[in-house]
Amino acid sequence: xxxxxxxxxxxxxxxxxxxxxxxxxxxxxxxxxxxxxxxxxxxxxxxxxxxxxxxxxxxxxxxxxxxxxxxxxxxxxxxxxxxxxxxxxxxxxxxxxxxxxxxxxxxxxxxxxxxxxxxxxxxxxxxxxxxxxxxxxxxxxxxx
Amino acid sequence: xxxxxxxxxxxxxxxxxxxxxxxxxxxxxxxxxxxxxxxxxxxxxxxxxxxxxxxxxxxxxxxxxxxxxxxxxxxxxxxxxxxxxxxxxxxxxxxxxxxxxxxxxxxxxxxxxxxxxxxxxxxxxxxxxxxxxxxxxxxxxxxx
Amino acid sequence: xxxxxxxxxxxxxxxxxxxxxxxxxxxxxxxxxxxxxxxxxxxxxxxxxxxxxxxxxxxxxxxxxxxxxxxxxxxxxxxxxxxxxxxxxxxxxxxxxxxxxxxxxxxxxxxxxxxxxxxxxxxxxxxxxxxxxxxxxxxxxxxx
Amino acid sequence: xxxxxxxxxxxxxxxxxxxxxxxxxxxxxxxxxxxxxxxxxxxxxxxxxxxxxxxxxxxxxxxxxxxxxxxxxxxxxxxxxxxxxxxxxxxxxxxxxxxxxxxxxxxxxxxxxxxxxxxxxxxxxxxxxxxxxxxxxxxxxxxx
Numbered sequence: 001x002x003x004x005x006x007x008x009x010x011x012x013x014x015x016x017x018x019x020x021x022x023x024x025x026x027x028x029x030x031x032x033x034x035x036x037x038x039x040x041x042x043x044x045x046x047x048x049x050x051x052x053x054x055x056x057x058x059x060x061x062x063x064x065x066x067x068x069x070x071x072x073x074x075x076x077x078x079x080x081x082x083x084x085x086x087x088x089x090x091x092x093x094x095x096x097x098x099x100x101x102x103x104x105x106x107x108x109x110x111x112x113x114x115x116x117x118x119x120x121x122x123x124x125x126x127x128x129x130x131x132x133x134x135x136x137x138x139x140x141x142x143x144x
Numbered sequence: 145x146x147x148x149x150x151x152x153x154x155x156x157x158x159x160x161x162x163x164x165x166x167x168x169x170x171x172x173x174x175x176x177x178x179x180x181x182x183x184x185x186x187x188x189x190x191x192x193x194x195x196x197x198x199x200x201x202x203x204x205x206x207x208x209x210x211x212x213x214x215x216x217x218x219x220x221x222x223x224x225x226x227x228x229x230x231x232x233x234x235x236x237x238x239x240x241x242x243x244x245x246x247x248x249x250x251x252x253x254x255x256x257x258x259x260x261x262x263x264x265x266x267x268x269x270x271x272x273x274x275x276x277x278x279x280x281x282x283x284x285x286x287x288x
Numbered sequence: 289x290x291x292x293x294x295x296x297x298x299x300x301x302x303x304x305x306x307x308x309x310x311x312x313x314x315x316x317x318x319x320x321x322x323x324x325x326x327x328x329x330x331x332x333x334x335x336x337x338x339x340x341x342x343x344x345x346x347x348x349x350x351x352x353x354x355x356x357x358x359x360x361x362x363x364x365x366x367x368x369x370x371x372x373x374x375x376x377x378x379x380x381x382x383x384x385x386x387x388x389x390x391x392x393x394x395x396x397x398x399x400x401x402x403x404x405x406x407x408x409x410x411x412x413x414x415x416x417x418x419x420x421x422x423x424x425x426x427x428x429x430x431x432x
Numbered sequence: 433x434x435x436x437x438x439x440x441x442x443x444x445x446x447x448x449x450x451x452x453x454x455x456x457x458x459x460x461x462x463x464x465x466x467x468x469x470x471x472x473x474x475x476x477x478x479x480x481x482x483x484x485x486x487x488x489x490x491x492x493x494x495x496x497x498x499x500x501x502x503x504x505x506x507x508x509x510x511x512x513x514x515x516x517x518x519x520x521x522x523x524x525x526x527x528x529x530x531x532x533x534x535x536x537x538x539x540x541x542x543x544x545x546x547x548x549x550x551x552x553x554x555x556x557x558x559x560x561x562x563x564x565x566x567x568x569x570x571x572x573x574x575x576x
Contacts, residue, residue, distance in 0.1 A: 021452065027449075028401075305482055
């Protein structure tokens with residue numbers, strides 16, 4: 001019998017007026033902003049707030065890739081529930097997956113960001129610190 | 145004996161990473177975005193959501209003026225509590241006041257937006273509809 | 289002997305202060321904004337300005353996919369030269385490729401956007417209009 | 433006989449698709465972004481690029497006030513010509529004025545930003561450095 005899949009991390013955003021374009025849809029680039037805001041709140045929730053990482057300046061987590069697929073538009077007045085999960089946990093990089101649901105629960109878009117652990121002093125990739133690795137692991141998507 | 149002052153409308157925003165500039169402070173223009181987001185949530189709370197106003201297309205509420213004063217910076221990791229109150233309620237226009245507090249409760253910035261009621265068909269200023277006027281009134285700032 | 293490759297469309301952007309984050313790099317989501325601005329100027333240059341497409345309301349070109357790879361950061365004071373080329377021209381969709389060069393001419397990032405031609409009245413994919421197809425074709429990337 | 437007024441500094445911006453809201457107008461907060469972009473290009477043109485000021489870290493020029501008045505909307509497809517001039521040059525602060533013209537040359541909006549010279553080490557206002565003062569002076573608006 002399989003263990004139950006890990007639950008994703010949730011964040012909810014009300015679509016601001018200014019993010020909706022003349023075609024009545026959230027402009028595509030804003031989904032990346034929403035994804036990153038979800039990532040920030042997630043990192044704080046798991047004990048690795050970005051401001052702390054920046055202040056300590058031991059490692060950084062720059063993005064090396066981002067992508068999104070758009071299925072149905074989000075519109076003014078909509079609220080989107082964003083589900084963040086860990087797609088891949090490598091030695092020195094990890095991928096996060098974002099599912100954007102509309103108010104009706106239906107998927108509107110998905111996104112992915114790939115982050116590389118960087119040794120700030122040496123300026124090159126390093127192993128993801130064990131404490132961060134342990135904090136990310138429970139959000140691994142087990143049933144994609 | 146004076147009646148107690150009306151309580152302002154509250155909205156809380158966690159500063160996103162991308163809104164903080166190279167000097168470590170929230171870039172000044174973002175305060176206007178935060179103000180407008182607060183205004184949108186306020187309008188929904190008092191029964192006049194912007195998407196409804198746009199859809200009905202009877203009147204519009206374009207901004208004719210906006211200003212802000214910056215006292216102390218908001219920084220990465222900060223949360224700001226925004227207090228919205230009605231500064232002035234005229235015949236065909238109204239002014240909203242925004243106070244941005246930091247995590248310590250101290251003021252960081254203030255802003256003001258002036259909105260004009262516009263008859264969409266005629267394309268010129270009109271009286272603020274009575275239902276909106278009544279909804280705005282309880283947020284009048286009585287003790288500035 | 290092969291014909292010379294088609295030249296890409298060029299657009300230059302000076303990095304605004306507010307687009308640079310606390311880590312001193314252009315925030316990843318802004319590359320999508322820059323890509324779209326380049327796309328808009330490109331569409332105008334080839335005779336299909338977005339405002340005209342919206343006004344005529346015969347077809348629309350919503351994005352269904354966007355992605356970017358980040359190689360080296362763009363920083364404050366940098367100017368980026370963006371080279372737009374046509375990566376794929378399908379029956380009812382096309383892909384645009386964007387190469388972002390730094391002031392030294394070296395690649396900083398690449399991006400891709402996929403656009404679907406949509407019949408506005410029917411609300412479903414349609415063939416890319418012949419006039420647009422002919423206008424896109426000369427920018428096909430022949431040497432990827 | 434009066435000397436001729438100083439000419440303002442010019443910068444031109446094509447309105448990006450994403451800056452136009454559902455009401456078909458440039459969202460009010462973007463005017464502050466445009467003003468700051470004009471300010472950055474102006475500061476570079478007069479020999480005081482912001483990245484240099486940040487790197488030298490002798491003084492900073494934080495904004496303490498910003499305001500805008502909106503007369504007529506800018507729309508998709510519009511280009512705006514922004515005229516920057518020096519409104520006030522004080523001992524430790526200065527005000528810049530921005531006039532946004534539409535494609536027809538008519539004013540669309542005006543804005544103002546107030547900057548304070550700050551001694552970075554002491555963390556308090558200081559006199560505007562003489563070299564910057566001399567560079568600002570020729571843009572003083574002599575005929576408001």
